[in-house]
Amino acid sequence: MHNSIKDSFSNYLMVQYESLNELLPVASVVHIALGAMALVLMHRSREREWNERFAGLIISWMMVMLGIEYVFSTLIDYRVDQLITGEQVAVFATYESIFYSWMTYGESAMSSVLLSMVVILPLIFPFPLIQKESALKICAFFVIFISMVLVPLDIFSKFSHNGALGLLRWIGFFIWIPIYLRFLFGEMLYQEEGARDVSSVTILLLLGVYVQSWVFWLMHLTGLTSVYLSRWRVEDFVAQSFLSSSLDMVAVAIVGTTFIVLFLGETWRAFSKGFGGMNVVLSLVFVVGVIWYLLTLVNYETAESCILTTCQAWDENFIDWYVFTYQVAKFLFVPLIFMFILLNYNMIDTEAKGSQMITRIMVLLLLLVATSSLIEMIQIILPIPEMITSALFAGGVVLFIGWEERIMDQIITKKSSASESLNKLVDLKKIIIEDSEFRFFSISMAAVIGYALLIAILFDSMGMHL
Amino acid sequence: MGDNDNHFTDAISEIFSIKEANIVGSISLVVILICGSINVYEWTQGEYAEAVDAATDEGWWIEFNTTISSKTITETWQHEEVRTVEFYMDEDFQIPEGYLVGMIDITIFPEDPEFAVTDPVSQCDAISGDIIVNELTAQWGYDGNNLSGQDSSCETIELDLRTYPGFDGVDHNAQAVNEFQALIPWTGLGWGEGVLEIQIELDVNSVDQIGPFAQDDDEEITILVEVHFFKASAAMAE
Structure with missing residues (x-):
């Protein structure tokens, strides 16, 4: 589901939950900072395979776009908070004035641009389906075209066709899952050397793009999710159309099934190759998914209250669970995975001038921000004195400074390259792409972001929907 | 290619x-x-x-099933006496199961003025009645309340207080997505709880030594309190 159990838990009831969206501001800063640094590094990584470098560039831009989207979400959240607490700002005195404003248009515009990026990534990495010298140009034009159509379309339709637009996200499942299975079976049955590099990076890419949906895998697989869709139909400011919500019901089946495929595949592999980090992550998601299913059953009456009687507020602990699973996965785990892909799969050329310093900053920024945010979140739920959390954070800083050294050493010495492994297994066309093409792509993406923001501001200034 | x-x-x-x-x-x-x-x-x-x-919002016809519970007290006030009479909402009135307190009507009756016929020079006493604003849960700020009144022409004094927000006893149309939500405005508990205090002041008007009867310096006053209870039901409007 494109938005899964969404960020609008408090829309209709105007109820404030302390922990909800607490991570949004941090996430926006982290995504933009990491994305910008990764962009610099990717432009310096001239020695890498074209598709690795291009994929790194796409991921970096995706991080920047996610960051900008979260900036808008943060502003919306801040305004809604003011509305609930009665500190209304004259211009945004009603929920409608917030909802139909440049903030929501900007958020939606960034989401639409991001969709087009999600489409091209599976076509390029780890297995390049487009093997042409003009691959970057094709992809840039594709992103520009899709964005030009989707950005205004989503706003014109008052965001009521998100499920239909989200069809584009499905492409990742239909390309990456066959690639994963191909190289998993290649490794397990035919002992293909290097196949693991391809299958593992594929899992990470899938986790990076879909992990926030996978935490609901069992609900999705069993169709229990429909109780939330029904609730949003009543509760949301804009309800999804019949087509959109019906497509969402197909999407949830895809999300649930693909997770099971990955989980079973990795469990099978663990039996003969041993239990690894990937098993830990997938097992965690598996357990979280099961708990989500059970908690939905527990809160079923609240969930369906909107349909039967009147919308009841969610239990505070249920919201905390949502924040610690869905929002932590979305806001902290996703950048962590993307950074891991960039650093561990040889996409960044750490030998390039000045790259090591930026890489160090990236790693430390990510780890420290993630730790401090999590400690802050725990403090909201558990009444731990600040002295203790400060001490914990200080301990974390010391730990990470030491750990960062190890991570950096590992990046420099132990590199696994999906492209190199793939080249040994498959006959791929040798492609050389000029540096200027990468610059062209980046300029195009900056222009697309500019276009999306301009549309958002212009639509709002002309009083659309009001 | x-x-x-x-x-x-x-x-x-x-x-x-x-x-x-x-x-x-x-x-x-x-x-x-x-x-x-x-x-x-x-x-x-x-x-x-x-x-x-x-x-989807639909039209609902909100109908009030009302019932009244009343209590009367008759007491004698002395000239220039100010006294407060208390009515305990939970003890003095019979609240039917499932009903809510909509409003309270108070009627203050002066002493039967029949003797005025036999004593043509007698004058009506001045009575003033006030509902005292206290902890009773009601719509004290409602403009349509009549919390005080006075009379010196042997007429009854009518006071009223709305207890339930928006209740006027008149059936009406409402927009809501279902029956439950249509009735939400009419299911609030807690209104009309507490003590109703009515303050009565008497000022006897008498003409000394003129009429055939001895001068009177008191008056028997009757207070009738009627509590309107309601139970709302909703039917889909055609």
Whole structure:
């Protein structure tokens, strides 16, 4: 589901939950900072395979776009908070004035641009389906075209066709899952050397793009999710159309099934190759998914209250669970995975001038921000004195400074390259792409972001929907 | 061009080159199709319509079934006496099961003025009555309340207090997504709880030594308190 159990838990009831969206501001800063640094590094990584470098560039831009989207979400959240607490700002005195404003248009515009990026990534990495010298140009034009159509379309339709637009996200499942299975079976049955590099990076890419949906895998697989869709139909400011919500019901089946495929595949592999980090992550998601299913059953009456009687507020602990699973996965785990892909799969050329310093900053920024945010979140739920959390954070800083050294050493010495492994297994066309093409792509993406923001501001200034 | 097409088809062929992986992929696709079909079927055949229904406002006719419980007290006031009479809402009135307190009407009756016929020069006493604003849960700020009144012409004094927000006893139309929500404004508990205090002041008017009867310096006053209870029901408006 494109938005899964969404960020609008408090829309209709105007109820404030302390922990909800607490991570949004941090996430926006982290995504933009990491994305910008990764962009610099990717432009310096001239020695890498074209598709690795291009994929790194796409991921970096995706991080920047996610960051900008979260900036808008943060502003919306801040305004809604003011509305609930009665500190209304004259211009945004009603929920409608917030909802139909440049903030929501900007958020939606960034989401639409991001969709087009999600489409091209599976076509390029780890297995390049487009093997042409003009691959970057094709992809840039594709992103520009899709964005030009989707950005205004989503706003014109008052965001009521998100499920239909989200069809584009499905492409990742239909390309990456066959690639994963191909190289998993290649490794397990035919002992293909290097196949693991391809299958593992594929899992990470899938986790990076879909992990926030996978935490609901069992609900999705069993169709229990429909109780939330029904609730949003009543509760949301804009309800999804019949087509959109019906497509969402197909999407949830895809999300649930693909997770099971990955989980079973990795469990099978663990039996003969041993239990690894990937098993830990997938097992965690598996357990979280099961708990989500059970908690939905527990809160079923609240969930369906909107349909039967009147919308009841969610239990505070249920919201905390949502924040610690869905929002932590979305806001902290996703950048962590993307950074891991960039650093561990040889996409960044750490030998390039000045790259090591930026890489160090990236790693430390990510780890420290993630730790401090999590400690802050725990403090909201558990009444731990600040002295203790400060001490914990200080301990974390010391730990990470030491750990960062190890991570950096590992990046420099132990590199696994999906492209190199793939080249040994498959006959791929040798492609050389000029540096200027990468610059062209980046300029195009900056222009697309500019276009999306301009549309958002212009639509709002002309009083659309009001 | 042909070379490029070959690379694309080669890439696709390579991805689907392992039979066992293709079998698992096919099974996954079948599972997706089955689960997706079931989900879509259930959604489109029932859940969606229920959700739309729950989200669509409809017209409801709100009808009030009302009943009145009353209590009367008659007491004698002395000249220039100010006294407060208390009515305990939970003890002095019979609250029917499931009913809520809508409003309170108070009527203050002066002493029967029949003797005025036999004593033509007698004058009516001045009576003033006030509902005292206290902890009784009611709409004290409502403009339509009549919390005080006075009379010196042997007429009754009418006071009233609205207890339930918006209640006027008149059936009306409302917009809501379902019966439950249509009735939400009329299911609030806690209104009309506490003590009703009515303050009565008497000022006897008498003409000394003129009439055939002795001068009077008191008056018997009757206070009738009527509490209007209601129970709302909603029927879909045609």
